[in-house]
Amino acid sequence: MKIGDLSRLTSTRVETIRFYEKEGLIPPPGRTHSNYRVYETSHLNRLSFIRRSRDLGFTLDEVRKLLALADDREAPCADVDALAAEHIKEIDKKVRDLMALRDQLARKLSDCDGASIAECRIIEALAPAPDLAA
Helix, strand or coil: CCHHHHHHHHCCCHHHHHHHHHCCCCCCCEECCCCCEECCHHHHHHHHHHHHHHHCCCCHHHHHHHHHHHHCCCCCHHHHHHHHHHHHHHHHHHHHHHHHHHHHHHHHHHHCCCCCHHHCHHHHHHCCCHHHHC
8 A cells, every 4th residue: 555545544644654664663665666655554553553552642662662562472461561550650640730730720710700801810820920021
């Protein structure tokens, strides 16, 4: 299949596919006599794995580790578990940060009395500090 087909099947931009190739996450595809890239089912499967991993928030380095583990069918599953556990810790931290941000924004919203923008607490909170504006 051509790169456009692979792009469409995986909802991945062509530039991203080329980047993954350059980074060694996807093996180089074969080429036609006209020098067009020809992708196989193995490329589709690997790119789908990468996309699912990225959708779950894994970094490229984590994806690289997951791919290496997936390629070594004899590797202990505990290695994947450890990587996933560490990722869960990061997710939990982001959730706590987002909840704190949500609470702060909700407090600003409750302070709003519906008056004019000049008195809007949310706009005030988003504006640069007075010493930064100079």
